[in-house]
Amino acid sequence: MTQTSTTQVTVQGLLDTLQATRDVEWTADQLRASATLRRSLEAEADRARFVKPGDLVQPFTLAEVDGSQVVLTDLLADGPAVLIFFRFADCPACNTALSGYHLALAPHLRDLGVPLVAISPQIPEKLVEIKKRHGFEFLVASDLAYELIDAFGIGFDPDDASKRKSIENGHDLSAVLGNGRWTLPYPTVVVIDRDRVVRFADVHPNWMVRTEATTVLDTVRPLLAERVGSGR
Numbered sequence: 001m002t003q004t005s006t007t008q009v010t011v012q013g014l015l016d017t018l019q020a021t022r023d024v025e026w027t028a029d030q031l032r033a034s035a036t037l038r039r040s041l042e043a044e045a046d047r048a049r050f051v052k053p054g055d056l057v058q059p060f061t062l063a064e065v066d067g068s069q070v071v072l073t074d075l076l077a078d079g080p081a082v083l084i085f086f087r088f089a090d091c092p093a094c095n096t097a098l099s100g101y102h103l104a105l106a107p108h109l110r111d112l113g114v115p116l117v118a119i120s121p122q123i124p125e126k127l128v129e130i131k132k133r134h135g136f137e138f139l140v141a142s143d144l145a146y147e148l149i150d151a152f153g154i155g156f157d158p159d160d161a162s163k164r165k166s167i168e169n170g171h172d173l174s175a176v177l178g179n180g181r182w183t184l185p186y187p188t189v190v191v192i193d194r195d196r197v198v199r200f201a202d203v204h205p206n207w208m209v210r211t212e213a214t215t216v217l218d219t220v221r222p223l224l225a226e227r228v229g230s231g232r
Contacts, residue, residue: 011100049153
């Protein structure tokens, strides 16, 4: 895909294409099970726990998959930062969504001087694959201790019956994540200003729905204007 076509890419459009492919390739039972699970996640999500604008983010340090560290104070040294939470490296919807952000969001944030960090609870040794696979130039970090996922109230666990069924189907999520846990984050975008205050938060229990790149940019640009106006 050429650089000129990136403005035509929408994250949700890519996810809708993925779903259209599944509609053709998956069995009726597979489609029904996926839709049922996504509806249940929407219905059961405790939205009162979700991160929201005005929350103060405590300092954190995460492991970046290339071996460096992601430190909040460094991210905010020159202005706001954008955090994108996703599930794990082999999640098809996450690969699709992050590819969309790579095309439609990351270049604009880079031009604006705004850091972008994609975050998963998966261990760095496994998580690095998604960065290598797509050649992401933005940071990809592991929230191995669920420091941010818990603080933002965006983690969820499948029930025992779902775990048993998953293991019977040969899918042990604790092994996939490599951390011994089954907790995943809801797909979430958080924009933090230079004072560590959340200025935008969008959480989607349905993993086939994600925040659009243009929405993030519409949030970030006024924060940069505030920075210029304050002389900081």
